[in-house]
Amino acid sequence: MSILQVSDVSMSFAGRTILDNVSFRLLNGEHVALVGANGEGKSTFLNIITGQALPDAGKITWCNRITRGYLDQYALLDGEQTINDVLASAFSDFYALEKEMLHDYELMAETSGAELERLLQDVGEIQETLEHSGFYTLDAKIKEVANGLGLSSLGLEHKIAELSGGQRTKVLLAKLLLQNPKILILDEPTNFLDEEHVAWLTSFLQNYPHAFILASHDVPFLNAVVNVIYHVNQGQFKRYVGDYDNFLRLSALEQAKQEQAYVRQQKEISQLKDFIARNKARISTRNMAQSRQKKLDKMALVDKPKEQIKPVFNFQSARTPGKVVLKLQDLVIGYTTPLTKPLNLQIERNEKIAVKGTNGLGKTTLLRTLAGDLAPLSGTVEMDQFCQPGFFAQEDNGNENSALDELWAVYPHASNQEVRGMLAACGLTKDHIETMMFALSGGEKAKVRLAKIMYRPFNLLFLDEPTNHLDVAAKEELKRALQAYKGTVILVSHEPEFYSDIVSKVWNIEDYTTKIV
Template sequence: MSILTVENVTHGFGSRCILENASFRLLKGEHVGLVGANGEGKSTFLSIVTGKTQPDEGTVTWCNHITTGYLDQYSSLPAGSTIREVLRGAFAHLFDLEQEILADYDKMADCGEEEMTRLMEDVGEMQEILEQSGFYVIDARIEEYANGLGLGEVGLDRSVDDLSGGQRAKVLLTKLLLQNPMILILDEPTNFLDENHVRWLGQFLQNYENAFILVSHDILFLNDVVNVIYHVENATLTRYSGDYRYFEEMHALKKRQLEQAYEKQRREIAGLEDFVARNKARAATANMARSRQKKLDRMDVIELPRERLKSEFSFRPARTTGRVVMEARGLVLGYDAPLTRPMDLLLERNQKIAVKGVNGLGKSTLLKTLLGVIPPIAGQVELDQFVEPGYFEQEESASARTALEEFWAEYPGYTNGEVRAALAKCGLTAEHIGTQMRVLSGGENAKVRLAKLMHREINLLVLDEPTSHLDVDAKEELARAIAAFKGTVLLVSHEPEFYQGIVSGVWDLTEWTTKVV
């Protein structure tokens, strides 16, 4: 049975076509992975099917009595609430039912026999619903899900106002899973999860009885949990039955077959055109020439898909530093309270170091403290006098400036052509370059920020979760560029498979944390 049917949906922004005559169906129990390069329209498609955006053309039809849960990249939390209160909100309908039962009990204190019978029946039905829904083990269920996604160490009685961006994303995801909707729609759910929590979520989704649609650039995770792939490319959606690896094989095969058919037809067209040109003027062969021309006119010409602009990253090295690039002594991280015990850290020239640890331990805080963006609680950091750092921050608020204006503000001496060339090198098209930063996808936004970083001479490259929104090809290219960089690197990433072949060492913050993990 089709739960969701999308027919001939077309949508665009200005002159930019995002989807064209796209069709999609979601069957009961299907685990769908929605894949494609940055900016191809994955988040736009999810926004359309959830009703947040109206398509320019086409229809979106859900089956009756469906319940959906949507986790997008920009959801928010109610201010002033604790984590536990937000999570209990997943069961608001059951708490409302409990209040109805209590109200019926109050009515029983003063009612006739007939009314008493009716109230007892109502209470019995509602009580059965609560029991079947696991109402009386809600708190245990909340604890299980919260611990699985790493909220236990944050503290369920902590205010959501005090949470980091990654912790807030975890709360939203946990609440969504607790709601157990008939359709789960997840946009990049692993961006702020560490290895253990990604593994827990993967097991949860593998065993999820209902259907879900998942957008993720974490290929290992995606491959483990989906059984259908929808690929969005050049404004078209294509369905593949199977996991991501099977999709890769079939997509490559389909591409080769199309290229072979294109070459064969191109040779056939060249032959026909040559025959017509040589024979149309001769009376003896004019009829044959006209026949060949009619064949040409009727021919359905094969067109190869537009080649997507590939990202090309590289970082400009500044002058060489001394042997010790950075040294921290007795360093204690934190804001109002310490996050760590005193640490002694040494970063030497040309080392490439990954920083790991569960969310909330202070990985981003460590980077900012080492760079002097925020002060330490205690201890000191010394940088080599010739250090020229380049810092990619985990999340930046998107401005109303276009990508071109954003880059130009950083490098006002560049010509228009030089700015466009710099952005194009990172895989951004002319349409992207003229689009506001707040309208660009997360991956496109990250590419603009990387472009700005690439045009600065640096000898210390500091990257905080640079892969969160990047597509597969862009991640591979970034890994190559980091490995090729002739300088020192300090990297935070929740994807060990991204940095394992790059780094020369790992700093694990769990060795210094004051928290129980």
């Protein structure tokens, strides 16, 4: 049974066509992924079906009495609430029923007769609903999900205001999973999750009894949890049954067949045109030429396969620094309270190091401290005098500058054509380049931030979760560029399949933290 039907939906934004007359269906129990390059409209589509955006045209039809939950990574939370408060709010309807039941009990003490019978019946119905829903085991459910996503180790009495962005996303995800809706809608759910918690979410979704729709660029995750793929490409949707690897195989076959058909038809068209040109003026062959012209006029043209724009990343190297690039002596990082034990480490020239570990333990704080953007609580960071560091920040919600102006501010002496070329090399089209930053997708913003550090010579790169939001092709190209880079790299990442072929050393922040993990 179709529980969601999307018919002929179109959407334009900031002068760009995002979705062009697309259709989509979700059947009961299907585990669906939206895949495609950055900026193709995956998040826009999720916003439309959840009612957060209105399409320019088309129809969205949900089946009756369906419950759905949407993971919005940018949803606001009350900073004064605790983690437990937010997770318990997933069951607010049940708590309201319990409150109503307790009120009925109070009224029973002061009434009799028919009214008492009515109250007894009401209490019985509420009691049955609560028992059937598992209300009396909610604490165990909360604990199970909180443990799975690493929230219990933070302490469920922790206030939301004290959490990092990644930790808040975990809280939102945990609340959504506890609500157990008939349809889960998840936009890049593995962003901000470390390896252990991606594994837990994978297991949860593999066993999820209802339908879900997710957008993700995490290939191992997709292969493990989905059974239907919708490829979002140049405003169009195409449905494939199976996992991501099967989609790649089938789409490659389709691309090859279309390419062959296009080449054959172009050859035939060329031959027809040549015959017509040589014979249309000759009386003896004029009829044959006209016949071929009619055939040419009636021919249904095969579209030339559209090539996906792929980015090309290349990081510029600066002069060679000393052998020891960074020396950490009794370094303690944090803002007001220590996040680590004293660190005594050194990083040598051209080393490539990944920093991994549970969210909230200080990975970003460590990078900012090593880069000199944040003062240590104690100890020192000694950077070689010839170091020229570049920093890629994890998140940027955007502003009203265009992507062109944003990059021009960093490279003011570059020409218009040069700046456009820089952005185009990162996989951004003319429309993207002229679009305001806040209107770009997360992956498109990440490509602009990469461009900011790609055309200036650095010999030390700090990269904070560089793969978040990047599409599959961009991740592969970023991996190649970092492998080829002649310099030192320190990157924070939760994707071992990305960094394992790049780095020679992995630091686990959990080995240095002062917190209980």
